[in-house]
Every structure is written in C-alpha cells, then in structure tokens.
Amino acid sequence: MEGVDHLAHERNKAQFDVAVMKAVWAGSRDAYELFHRFSRLVANDPEMFIPAIKAQATEEQQKQWLPLANKMKIIGSYTQTELGHGSNVRGLETTATFDPKTDEFVLNSPTLTATKWWPGGLGKIATHALAHARLIIDDKDYGVHGFLVQLRSLDDHLTLPGITIGDIGMKYGSGAYNTMDNGSLIFDHVRIPRNQMLMRLSQVTREGKYVPSNVPRQLSYGTMVYVRQKIVFDASIALSRAVCISTRYSAVRRQFGSHNGSPETQVIDYKTQQARLFPLLASAYAIRFVSEWLNSFYKDLLQRLEAKDFSTLPEAHACTAGLKSITTSVAADGIEECRKLCGGHGYLTSSGLPELSAVYIPACTYEGDNVVMLLQVARYLMKTISQLKSGNKPVGTTAYLGRAEQLMQYHSDVLRAEDWLKPNVVVEAFEARAARMSMACAQNLSKFNNPEDGFQELSADLVEAATAHCQLIIVSKFIEKLQQDIPGKGVKEQLGVLRSIYALFLLHKHIGDFLSTDCITPKQGYLANEQLRSLYSQVRPNAIALVDAFNYTDHFLSSVLGRYDGNVYPKLYEEAWKDPLNDTSIPDGFHEYVQPMLKQPLHHGRL
C-alpha cells in the first residue's frame, strides 16, 4: 500500500545511530559535489579537459583558456587515446610538427591507427581538444605532449578545415554511456599557434629550441592520476547503489520456508545470500574510506608538487593506479552479483541494476586498463624491494616491506575464531601475505639476465602480488578510519563488524595466497571462516539501516526493487504497464505475420 513502510520492521532492528552513520558515509562535502559532477560527466566530460589545462598549461595559458572552459564558452575533450594505442601512451602516433617559418605546430594523423578514438565529448559536442601528440622539431621526436586544438567553429559548430570528426558508435548494451559522444578525430595537417602547446612542463622557443621539463616527465600524466583517485570514490558510489538495491530487495523477497501458513523466509536470512551480499556491503564502506584517504594523499601530493617536492609522486602513482584497478573491479563484479542476488527481477530494467552495470563496467578499462595499472604497481613494488639492499627505508604504503625479513618469519598466532577480530592480527596476516608474494616475485626476477624479460614472464604473479598489496592498503585504511573518533550509539561497533567482514572475506577468498605463503595454517583459515559466519549474523539486523545510511533517494536509485518503502510488487507491476508494448492487447505485426500461420489448414493433423 502507498505510504506504508514495508521495511519498518527491519529499520526498527538497527543497533546504531543511522544519522551519524549517514554523516560518516558522506565524509567530506566535496565527495558529494564530485558525485553531482559525475552524473553530469557521463553526459559530457569537461572534467578532464579542465584539470589537464591546470596541470600542463602555463599561468598565461591558463588565464587564456580556463575562463572559457569554466564558463563553457568552449567545450573540451581530453583527446589522448587512439585507434591503435590507449594503454601505451608513449606509443601514440599523432604528430605535432613545429614550423619555424610560421611559428606554428602542424597536427597530423599519419596513419589510420593514429585516429583519435574514444575521447569523451569528441564525437559531437566538443569545440576544442586537448590533443596528445608527438612533438617533432627538425625531424627529431621529443615524445608525447599536449596541444590545444580548436575543432569546430564557435559560430556554426561545423568542423574546421583539416578536421574529420565522428562518433564511434553505440557502446555496450543500451546503457546510458550511449549518451556520451565518445568520438573519433583525424587531423589532416591542421595548423595551431606555437602558444597552443601546453608549456608548463616543457617548452618550444620561437627559434624551435626544445626546453625539456625540469620536473619529472610523468607530471604530464597528472590528469590521469587525478581522475584515477576520483574513480575510487566513484566506485564506492556505484557499488553502494547496487548493494542498497539488493539488500532492500533481499529483505522484501520471501521464498520457501513456510510452515503451517507462516510467512515464507526472507531471502536475506539465507546464509548463502548473506555470504554473497554482506561482503559487498562491507566493500562499499571499505572503498569509501580508502577513497577518502586517497583523496587526502592526493591533495598532499599537489601541495608538495607546488613546492617542487616530488618525493611522494611514485607512491601516488602506484596508489592511484592500484586502487583504481582494485576498486573498479570489485564494484563492477559486485554490481553483477547484486543483480544475481535479486533473482529474475534483477534482470528487469526497472530494477536499475542492468543500467548501472552497463554504465559502470567501462571503469575497469578507462583511465587505465586494470591489469596495466596493477603492473605499474608491481614495477613500483619491485623497485622498492630492489632498493632495500641499499638501505632505502620504505615509507607510507610500502613501509611493511622494510620489515620484509621479519615478515618472512611471521606465523599467525590465531588460536580462536575471535582472535581474527583483532585489527593487528589481521593487518599482520595481510602484510605477511603481500610481503611474501612480492619477495617471491623479486626472488624469481633476479634469476633472469634481462629484468624486462623476467617482468614479462612473471607478470601474472606480479599482478597477484600487486593485488595483495592494494588489498592490504584498503584493509589498513579501514582500520585507521575506526581509530578516529566516531560518535553515535553503536556506529563504531557496526563499522568494526564491516571492517572484519571485509578483511576476513578477502582472507577466505584468497586463502590460497595465505596458505601457499605459509602465513596461516589451514586451521586458522577455518577459524577465519567460522568468524565470518558469526559476523554475518551480527550484520543481519542492521543491514537495512546500513544501506539507508547511504542516504540515496528513490529517484537516484531508480529501482523498483530498491525503494525505501519496500513496496516492490505493486510498483513492479505498475512499472511493467508503462512499457509501450502494453499500450495494445494485440501486438503490432500479429495480423500480418502470426495470424496467417495460426489460420493455416492442418494437413493430416500436421501444420
């Protein structure tokens, strides 16, 4: 019935202050501004064009271009990827050749594979591109740099001479990503003034002299680092949306278990449902907290860069690349799991889950393919280990590698299931697993004469070691979050349950790593799983309140299964009748195509 809260009985079970949990989830205000930018972003993506100008343009260039971009007087596209290269930025083929006679750069797409391909906004709407091209001066190739190129007239929006632009066509399913005009672009000797090369990091003088950057060349990749840390926050939004829908529906849905006319069992009470759903609930909170930490780490990096302090740049790259990879994979797989947790109705568009999945899953690819990103983390870990011998003391997220020798001797001292609730016990196990996996890779790498051959040969193991490292970061940041002062009845306790679920679920899922590295015994692994089951029972009465704390409106969730009031069946039915197919009883085409078949005379009893 309208106006009745069908989940009130669930909400009354909450053992914590939901208002406080809402505040803990919301975290810093800018997270929500970001979210609203994200919802605009899928329709357009000036959000990369502007950060890129800030990162790569001189003050003077920023003064010229930022006001135009901020006021949408020009619409920009971050135009880096090509038909033939996306991951390998240093392999991009578009050229920007300096012409000293006219003090211009000539942009050209020398091959088909040099066609710019995928940039958001490029297909129909962008008037300007921040195009990444190989700087060529006197036939010398100086590598990839950024250039501002006008693509379309600001009067009639027609493409300018030498510019061929198109949309790259429909993408995965009918998802909302098809509202994004990812485009293609071919340059045919397009001339731009020299001052439209972004020259904050390196310059080209009027005489055509190349002035190399006096800061790490990787700063030119700064926008990607910025977006990757944003994407981690985005993963917490996407996963929490799906978890909210599937948790509420799991409390509404009843199937089997009726005795003597009693109501059937709520599917949320099945242990298998809990074992699939509650780790995702815990992961949503874990990703949110690690995104908060990463954002503050990134802001600290920016301050350091202002002071020409590049000391945390390598770690920032490794953390943004690795956490982007891990969290988008967890979120994408989690959204699909949430669809399955809703049974048949999860496959309806009106559940909101197919659309969420279709829009979200490219996050595993854009801003860096997830495997390529983990390989970057692996490079960083191997480099960190190689420097141990020279006495280099790792700090920050690799500090545990400074204790590698000790961790190589580690054996968990867990005796009882509840020992796994102790944060230090969990962190030690995760540190030992990550350290041993990385040390084993380093050990194997040392057997190769050519380190690059070794890296390629061992890349699958290296990806697993990088994954273990990133999972350790997320577990550690969840633990650190709970060391903060968090008010509110039962809030910290509930978050503690989620923290333990997150960690022990990972331990159970990756039990092979923990056993093969001899960090824990099979018995200790068994106790962890025992503890996990007990934790699910502790979350159960709070599940609805924990997803209410995401504070999502029904409009935002756009899901009949995830409605706040749990009034699912009438709304499912109502939603179905909105389908145009139900405007008529007899479907189009029946009389032309189906009825003649039905009317065919029977021959000897056969059609």
Ligand SMILES: CCCCC/C=C\C/C=C\C/C=C\C/C=C\CCCC(=O)SCCNC(=O)CCNC(=O)[C@H](O)C(C)(C)COP(=O)(O)OP(=O)(O)OC[C@H]1O[C@@H](n2cnc3c(N)ncnc32)[C@H](O)[C@@H]1OP(=O)(O)O
């Ligand atoms: C924008 C969002 C704003 C807010 C919006 C709201 C919410 C946001 C949420 C989500 C966003 C939503 C939607 C976004 C939608 C679409 C956006 C997608 C747009 C794109 O999709 S846009 C193209 C992205 N396309 C890539 O993502 C290419 C990936 N490919 C690379 O990134 C490089 O190709 C790499 C790194 C693989 C190899 O690069 P390479 O060959 O040059 O380097 P190499 O491996 O040789 O390493 C040499 C030394 O450089 C260091 N190093 C490398 N990279 C560094 C970095 N970034 N910072 C610092 N150091 C770095 C290494 O660690 C090493 O260090 P060392 O020497 O010490 O070992």
Ligand SMILES: Cc1cc2nc3c(=O)[nH]c(=O)nc-3n(C[C@H](O)[C@H](O)[C@H](O)COP(=O)(O)OP(=O)(O)OC[C@H]3O[C@@H](n4cnc5c(N)ncnc54)[C@H](O)[C@@H]3O)c2cc1C
């Ligand atoms: C929805 C969407 C929006 C996008 N928006 C933009 C945008 O606005 N601007 C822009 O410039 N680009 C954009 N892109 C492009 C995106 O950044 C690239 O697709 C992404 O970086 C992956 O590169 P790729 O396509 O070359 O993948 P590839 O690298 O070709 O990946 C193919 C396979 O090769 C593997 N692989 C590649 N290299 C290695 C290696 N060294 N070792 C092991 N395995 C490897 C990968 O893991 C993957 O399995 C967008 C893409 C999508 C899907």
